[in-house]
Amino acid sequence: MRTSRSALAAIPLAAFLLAPLMTAAAEPPQPVAAAETYGQVLSEYQNAERDFSAAYQNATTDAERQKLFNEKYPDRDKYAARMVAVASARPDDSASVDAAAWAVSYTFNGAAHDAALKLLSERYAANGKITEAVQRLAYSQSPAAADALRKIVETNPNPTIKGYAAFALGQNLVNHDKSAEAQKVFEDVVAKYGDVKGGRGTLAEAAKGQLHEIRDLAVGKVAPEIEGQDVEGHPLKLSDYRGKVVVLDFWGDW
Amino acid sequence: MYPHERSLVKKLQNKPFALLGINSDPKDHLKEVIKKESITWPSWADESTDGPIARAWNVHGWPTTYVLDHKGVIRFKDLRGDAMEKAVEQLLAEMEKGEPPAAPK
Numbered sequence: 001m002r003t004s005r006s007a008l009a010a011i012p013l014a015a016f017l018l019a020p021l022m023t024a025a026a027e028p029p030q031p032v033a034a035a036e037t038y039g040q041v042l043s044e045y046q047n048a049e050r051d052f053s054a055a056y057q058n059a060t061t062d063a064e065r066q067k068l069f070n071e072k073y074p075d076r077d078k079y080a081a082r083m084v085a086v087a088s089a090r091p092d093d094s095a096s097v098d099a100a101a102w103a104v105s106y107t108f109n110g111a112a113h114d115a116a117l118k119l120l121s122e123r124y125a126a127n128g129k130i131t132e133a134v135q136r137l138a139y140s141q142s143p144a145a146a147d148a149l150r151k152i153v154e155t156n157p158n159p160t161i162k163g164y165a166a167f168a169l170g171q172n173l174v175n176h177d178k179s180a181e182a183q184k185v186f187e188d189v190v191a192k193y194g195d196v197k198g199g200r201g202t203l204a205e206a207a208k209g210q211l212h213e214i215r216d217l218a219v220g221k222v223a224p225e226i227e228g229q230d231v232e233g234h235p236l237k238l239s240d241y242r243g244k245v246v247v248l249d250f251w252g253d254w
Numbered sequence: 255m256y257p258h259e260r261s262l263v264k265k266l267q268n269k270p271f272a273l274l275g276i277n278s279d280p281k282d283h284l285k286e287v288i289k290k291e292s293i294t295w296p297s298w299a300d301e302s303t304d305g306p307i308a309r310a311w312n313v314h315g316w317p318t319t320y321v322l323d324h325k326g327v328i329r330f331k332d333l334r335g336d337a338m339e340k341a342v343e344q345l346l347a348e349m350e351k352g353e354p355p356a357a358p359k
Contacts, residue, residue, distance in 0.1 A: 212312055217311060226307055231284045
C-alpha cells in the first residue's frame with residue numbers, strides 16, 4: 001500500500017503530516033450533536049491543525065515532537081465522524097456534500113471513512129463539488145472505493161470529474177496490487193479523458209506515465225538507463241554501476 | 255533521511271553497493287546541501303521535481319526509492335529506513351552466494 005504518492009499534485013509531504021495518516025486507526029464514529037454545521041466542524045479542525053503546526057515548529061527536540069504528535073495532532077477520524085453526522089442529518093443541504101467529501105478526503109480507512117464513502121457514492125456521485133475528493137480516493141484503503149469511483153465515472157456529468165475519478169480508480173487499483181486491471185483503466189483515461197488538464201500537463205500524459213511505470217518500472221524489470229551529470233557537471237551513468245547492488249533515491253532537500 | 259543514508263553508505267563502503275541520488279533541487283541549493291550534510295554519494299542534478307529523470311521514472315512523490323540487484327533488475331520499490339537496509343543486505347547475500355537473480359520479465 002503506497003499512501004505517499006500523489007500523482008496529480010507533485011507535493012512532497014512532510015513526514016509529520018504523513019506519519020499519522022499511515023497509522024490511522026479504525027475508530028467508531030463518536031456520537032455528536034446534530035446541530036453542528038459543516039463550517040463549524042471545519043473551522044474547529046483548521047484551528048486544531050494550526051495550533052499543532054505552530055507548536056511543532058517551536059519544538060526543538062524529537063521527544064517534544066513525539067509528545068506533540070501523541071497529544072495534539074488533530075484526530076482526523078473523529079472530525080470525519082462529525083462530518084458524516086452533519087451530512088447524514090441534512091443530506092439535501094448544499095454543505096452536506098462538502099462534509100462527506102471532507103470525510104473521505106482526510107481519512108484513508110475506518111468507520112467514518114466508509115460511511116462517508118457510502119454517502120458520496122449513493123447521494124453525491126453526480127455532484128459538481130467532489131473534484132478534490134475523487135483525487136484523494138486514489139489512496140483509500142477501503143475495498144468500496146473502487147466501486148464508488150466507477151459510479152462517479154459513470155454518472156458525473158462533468159468531464160474533469162469523470163477523468164479525475166477514472167485516473168484515481170487506476171491509482172487505487174495499483175495501490176491494491178491490481179495492476180492488470182489498472183492498465184485497462186489508464187488506457188481508458190488516455191482514450192476518453194486525455195485532454196483533461198491534470199498532473200504535469202494532461203491526464204493523457206499522466207496516465208501514460210502510470211502505464212510506463214506498471215509496464216517498465218515494475219519489480220522484476222531491468223531498470224532503464226539513467227544518463228546525466230552530477231552537480232559539478234561530471235557524467236553519471238546508472239549502467240556503470242552494474243555488478244553492484246544499487247539504491248536509487250529520488251530526493252530533495254525540504 | 256541523511257543520517258540513515260550516511261550510516262548505510264559507511265557501513266557498506268567495502269561491499270559492492272552504491273547509493274545513487276536523483277536530486278530535484280536547483281543546482282546551487284544542491285551544492286550547499288552536499289557540503290552542509292557531508293553527502294559522499296553521487297546524485298544526478300535533476301534540478302526540479304519536474305526534471306527529466308523524475309519524468310522518465312514517473313516520480314510524483316519524494317522520496318521515492320528503488321533497490322536494484324547487481325544485474326540491474328528492479329527488486330524493491332519505495333522502501334525506507336530499516337526495510338531498505340534489509341533489502342540491500344539480502345541482495346548482497348544473494349550476490350555473494352552466487353544465486354541467480356530473478357529473471358527479467
